[in-house]
Amino acid sequence: MKLKKYLLFANIFIALVSCKGQPEYAFLPQSLKFDLTPFLFRNYTPLELATLSNSDYNQNESGLITGTKLSRYLSNWNTNKPSYVFGNLIVFQIQTSGASGRYVFFDGKQSFAYPVTNLNELLSETRDDGVLATDGIVGKGKKISDFFAIYGIDPAIDYVVFAGDTSNLANLSSATFAYYSLLYWGFPKERLAVLNGSIADLTTANTLFTTPSYTYANSNRAGSTKTLFRDHTSLHLTIGDLIHSIKNGTSNLEEVDPLPVEGYFLIDGRPNAAYSGTTNSTASGSKYSNCTTKTNASFVSNTCVTTYEGRVKSASNLIPTDLYDGTSFQFRSFTQLSTVLNNTGYPNQKLIYLYGEEGIRTSVVWFALHQILGKPTRFYEAGWKQYGALGLRSPSSGSSPSAITQPASYWRTDTSQLADAITSNADANVPNYQLDLSRQFIKSSNKIRTEDKSFLRGSTSSAGSGGGGGPTGGGGNACGG
The missing domain is CATH 3.40.250.10 (Rhodanese-like domain)
Structure with missing residues (x-):
């Protein structure tokens, strides 16, 4: 038994010494006989x-x-x-x-x-x-x-x-x-x-x-x-994290990150009309995984809208077209981007929570905030197409049921505590994505981040909880970084 311990320490020592002169991140402990992968990860903020x-x-x-x-x-x-x-x-x-x-x-x-x-x-x-x-x-x-x-x-x-x-x-x-x-x-x-x-x-x-x-x-x-x-999953903002923060840390949700000590600032990266709730979030293509199952006769093929329009409670609007030139699609100057952010009322140093209609288009806003202006930003990729879908409505005869059917569901978002400028969409334009009761009262929305942590570490036992992947850092790899 002692011999095995000595061999382990000897291998670790050799690996650490071999880091000298090597490029960062090139250290590969898979070459060792011992799987140290779960212990070498660092959670980046x-x-x-x-x-x-x-x-x-x-x-x-x-x-x-x-x-x-x-x-x-x-x-x-x-x-x-x-x-x-x-x-x-x-x-x-x-x-x-x-x-x-x-x-x-x-x-x-x-x-x-x-x-x-x-x-x-x-x-x-x-x-x-x-x-x-x-x-x-x-x-x-x-x-x-x-x-x-x-x-x-x-x-x-x-x-x-x-x-x-x-x-x-x-x-x-x-x-x-x-x-x-x-x-x-x-x-x-x-x-x-x-x-x-x-x-x-x-x-x-x-x-x-x-x-x-x-x-x-x-x-x-x-x-x-x-x-x-490297574990960078803190970039991913879950709907549970978002709701928990809006409720000032008083929700009964599980596997959510604690409120950031520096505070947070919520940015809606959609055009002004969507932010104001005056236009629906219709878009071509599938907006939900089961959107096309809607059977209502008046449903327009390849078009889905959310249950209601509006914005997440207390969000400030940053209009995406202000970030780039509309002809060359080059980002505007650093000074201009700074002005656009300042116009939202952003208090410097606060953690930004960003959402838009969906992740791919809103990534332009994320890139400007996080990778040009250098502001700490967490990204709610599912965006309004998920948040706005989780409303409660009483459909007319023959219409599809609401995603949320229970007024007390943990994930109902069309309340004055969680949303502003609430405007219901017509029943005929809302797809059929009713949630079963277990989902309406499940307490965690952290499944994606848990899966990804598990994949990185190669073990479900080391997947960790939402708090482990939150904005707090720690750990480190053997060669630093």
């Missing part, structure tokens, strides 16, 4: 994961980078890469609709580029938080690991850039959501970037060198989020 951009975006080495910086990286990655990066450069050229016909130049040895039309599908999926499943949530660990495998990414050492092919909101949103997805799964912010502007526009401006042809190349390697020993 939203503040630690925030990035404060240089006021001159050209000076940024990660986060929001300019075409000039990307061009420099692509011209000679080995010479021009940031000093803390030891792996390859991978650029995703996002083409949600149409293509520019121009492709960034890469060497196929240390730099790689991939035109991709379905990035959102590769990184998101419908996920169940225990209350109401919603689509467009950051995918499970296996989905992200599969993404790394498809494109030959080693998250322990590689540097990834997300760039819109042409200038439009869909490409920008896809880029910022992809950035959020990888950051959530432990990818260090120092090796993630979003290009400010599109490849097409920057080519026209002679900022980027591109070619009219594309030749596929792959590094044929991949890593796992588990080798990073």
